Amino acid sequence: MKNVFGTNLTLTLFGESHGAAVGGVLDGLAPGIPVDREAIEGKLALRRPQGAISTARVETDDFEIVSGVFENKTTGTPLCLLIRNQNVRSGDYAATKDLPRPGHADYTAFVKYHGFADYRGGGHFSGRVTAALVALGAIVQTALEKRGVRIGTHIARLAGIPDRAFADYDADITLLADRSFPALDGGAVAKMQAAIVKAKEEGDSVGGVLETAVTGLPAGVGEPWFDTLEGLLSHGLFSIPGVKGVEFGDGFAIADLRGSEANDAFVPANGGVATATNRNGGINGGISNGMPLLFRCAVKPTPSIAKTQKTVDLSTGNAAELSLVGRHDPAIVHRARAVVDAVTALVLADALAGRYGTDWLRGDE
Amino acid sequence: MKNVFGTNLTLTLFGESHGAAVGGVLDGLAPGIPVDREAIEGKLALRRPQGAISTARVETDDFEIVSGVFENKTTGTPLCLLIRNQNVRSGDYAATKDLPRPGHADYTAFVKYHGFADYRGGGHFSGRVTAALVALGAIVQTALEKRGVRIGTHIARLAGIPDRAFADYDADITLLADRSFPALDGGAVAKMQAAIVKAKEEGDSVGGVLETAVTGLPAGVGEPWFDTLEGLLSHGLFSIPGVKGVEFGDGFAIADLRGSEANDAFVPANGGVATATNRNGGINGGISNGMPLLFRCAVKPTPSIAKTQKTVDLSTGNAAELSLVGRHDPAIVHRARAVVDAVTALVLADALAGRYGTDWLRGDE
């Protein structure tokens, strides 16, 4: 199905970095969900470039809801949202159109689309497309919160500088909602931002690890073969430009434990069942167990850098050098956080709709 | 779509650990692909328990091809394969039916299926179901090899003991094909197996990391939003019991690099384009770039252990203790390797069929 994601709640993204607009269509949303423009703008602001640590291309991200909303509530029919591109300087790219940027999709898009893809600024592969994803995700995330499902993401590590771990999940999720640079440890913020500025000054870029917690997800969501919660979430998360690893609970570290350490013991809790530890990240056998969901995404350093790089001239097949003169992010980790939240909201809402029916997300019945 | 995986080549698995059989239906295979029983048996042997380092439950894995094969070749219509369960001792499980095993799907299945799931030996969540997956994957993997796409997986780490990295990908894939305990470094085999035996003697289990390489995959396979190669592969890989992390190329380590280090420079090669390094694991922007695919799966220690564990009695809600007396694996990492190969083969064949059409996998046109 290529570029359609989801089963009961489906998302189709469209648009190119330097085309008319980016946007998306969300189908399968319950009718009657309030659509709050401020909530959408709030999430878009978290994704927007931030001063010295970001690209100089700043878009206002004015969005238009083209369909699927009537009198400020979802209708239940497909919701199309459009964000026009404004601050476009395509001339930046024409000179280097035959020189694929290392680490980018330029070369693979050239091969896949036989040279017909819009090469300007990465075209459909541009992180710009995530603006639409974040805006649509905001509608879903807001609705999930009303149903008690809360999502929060922090920078667990950036340029090797660690944040503190989640402590009180719900308090930390509240704390993160207000932070445009989402570290839990206030002290880490300055260090991380300094590392970004330093990389930028050196014509380079840095990466990091994002860690996400979800509270309030009911037990019993996910499928064994093959729509596990891990499988569904990772499928979505790996679409985010730059994500090269996804792990749940203790993730790769669990591979070095003994079974007696890795197993989360079950304990009675509030008339139900909880686990004493949460090394499996709230998922057993691919299905939520009622504990907080916990996962991490590895985000590689932004591939667009000022330093001269080696490439191949696709018009001649010869070796070439490339010096990027466009406006680039020395780090996208902090901006990618809003995208991770959006993907998480969409995947969970889809799984919940499959289990409890179309109208579950509205919740008033 | 719950338990159906794939778009053009779809797999549906069925069966329970202590039911009549496990099996699967593979739909969308090109007609005319040779089906070699020995090749299937060879892959099943790699998955089968191996003496002291494995469970005492050994199944012969006799399989029946129920449909979709005529005169030893695929017909192009759905291929159903069945493996009867034989060595079943369900009495092992009846006594502990209300005591969910920590780290297993017992509790989440109980919640999800409202107590109606077959609880014996994990039912449909059992690793036993992977026998059908491996058998069906073997047909696809054999066909891919004839088209030049080769897959190999080794134990990169087990109980903290490292194997050497891939050196010459193709030579190493050949080497692994013959090894029932798939480490590249002969010296690591004995150490890893000793660690497994030791864990078993202590009533415990160990985990590890599997690393997979794929050579011969054409550039241009994968989709931007959301069917990236990483997304498709991870979706399948996380279904494998015990997998808690998936990373591509340098994976989580790439998050600590600078962009100038992480970007794989393009270089002219054999009239085409290659990359000087392969830190992105053969994938840019979600699409294959023609370099070897490289990824790793974190496999947690087997949750079934002899040591006494804490759990909750689901019939009373009270705390309880659980001592497993069944037959269990002190490690499944080496056995999971065959499952990783099978999932990889299925995902790649599906993506290739989408790009090049139904008949591509047969290849004689």
Added chain:
Amino acid sequence: MKNVFGTNLTLTLFGESHGAAVGGVLDGLAPGIPVDREAIEGKLALRRPQGAISTARVETDDFEIVSGVFENKTTGTPLCLLIRNQNVRSGDYAATKDLPRPGHADYTAFVKYHGFADYRGGGHFSGRVTAALVALGAIVQTALEKRGVRIGTHIARLAGIPDRAFADYDADITLLADRSFPALDGGAVAKMQAAIVKAKEEGDSVGGVLETAVTGLPAGVGEPWFDTLEGLLSHGLFSIPGVKGVEFGDGFAIADLRGSEANDAFVPANGGVATATNRNGGINGGISNGMPLLFRCAVKPTPSIAKTQKTVDLSTGNAAELSLVGRHDPAIVHRARAVVDAVTALVLADALAGRYGTDWLRGDE
């Protein structure tokens, strides 16, 4: 997705007429649904050949439930059902393997599968595969009846001989449940059967029209673009061998009415809304309106006939003649009725699961 049907409740059929077995996997069924072997056998009996008016190949249709049922109830995991082929006389087909039967799929299967399809008795295209469909549909239809959704199909016309129309839908559905030759007008039965016998004696076959009513379906099921109830049902119904037309309500006859005649006026009814007439077959805008669903399928005369027919020898490309000597049905209309019921049950259960969630079909919550 080729041979997988459904979104939340999916069915994959497999098997060939003269292979080991036919069968299917049903995924997405609610857990806890009673599985009654007698109900399945009852539906299979309706599909089975009936004496003089049917083929001499009679199968006992012994079925095995391979997975997905535990202690006589569905588990919620994939349900695989298998029916072994027993009364197989493949020799009937070897002599005519290069002579495609007119009206059959022999030639199109030859082209599509490049000569690799199992040609014996139509292989995977055989009506034999519908035995599995009927058996799986029986489980779903029985569960739907417990939720108040009832399905009944009669032969509206056979060889030009008409049955009476539905009068009291629910009474007529009850009446049809017991009739192996499903005409509402007892007098039509003898005439229709005589027409079948006459056609058989002349080495020929007859067709007819099946009409189906569904009561108890809630209003609000179906989607505008493109999963209308008409679209979903017709998608399934056209898979039934021999179906060449599907119409809802007045169907083709509505094309000759004026709008003032074709529009079903809304009237208050039992505190809700009903329509005064039902010319639209219980569907407005693709969505159920709470009135009985009503639709008809045109079933062509069985293509297998004893009369000599013209064909082409695929091994030479020359014109040839074909005289079928196997065992054939002079009519399948009465047998196809059980298949129409099964497809209807599956499509409606899928749509209801999408709207109300996985567990709706069980209904006890």
Added chain:
Amino acid sequence: MKNVFGTNLTLTLFGESHGAAVGGVLDGLAPGIPVDREAIEGKLALRRPQGAISTARVETDDFEIVSGVFENKTTGTPLCLLIRNQNVRSGDYAATKDLPRPGHADYTAFVKYHGFADYRGGGHFSGRVTAALVALGAIVQTALEKRGVRIGTHIARLAGIPDRAFADYDADITLLADRSFPALDGGAVAKMQAAIVKAKEEGDSVGGVLETAVTGLPAGVGEPWFDTLEGLLSHGLFSIPGVKGVEFGDGFAIADLRGSEANDAFVPANGGVATATNRNGGINGGISNGMPLLFRCAVKPTPSIAKTQKTVDLSTGNAAELSLVGRHDPAIVHRARAVVDAVTALVLADALAGRYGTDWLRGDE
């Protein structure tokens, strides 16, 4: 998947009759397909209201291609097309918002979406949405024609007045391409249009039957269970507002034939195989046989009529009367023709992409 249609080539429609716009996203198109604005405008003109026989609401149908086209060719990434609504007089509908129009989706949408749907002019159920479908279909139909697959639809019957049957398929398809009122028999045009005008004068409407032929479709396209060509096409065609029946080849009339009459004999032709007759409409066993595809859609009379009708006031539950004062079509059969062509093009292109790969539609390799 609700409102997403197709497997390899997917279409998602969005928009409401009186909202900002209608539009659609087409994903999976081969890269490099020329996008000709005039060809799109030509198809939109065929769908547009035509003077006395149509509604007075005339839209210019100015469309914007938002994404997926670069330098006048498809990029291979999702193509979003938008048509702004201009001639909107929503006041027409406010007064009757609680009075569902008989024969329309007003009542079913009210139930399905719990009163949250945009009720103005039918909202997302409006035929207005088909403008986007026709525009996107035009791109695909133009590309199919370059690959030799040609589609043509005529009004086989309107208000009981018959057109002549297809004679020379290819010549007739050429002839129809230029006719805004698509009857093959010039004499029928005046009679049909007079019947429309008469119905309008009487405050009423008429229906009809559309017949479609497709030439140049290769043999071997379609799947047995359940993606038959008939199933796929009917799934799409029943989404078109007003379609209540779909039949292939002789359709319902074939039910009254003998097998010896209904079977299309195979005959050698041009080094290949053809059939002597085409009563099965170019499809055997759900798969194309290389003969022209032939099918018919029953289109009911437009439900919007000026005559007073009975309905129910949804705000009170009481009986009510309704007199529509908006601008309505006394017939949509001739306009629906462009929609049938578009749906046919999309379904066939999807099936062809599945069989031959993504790039088949472009065709230059």
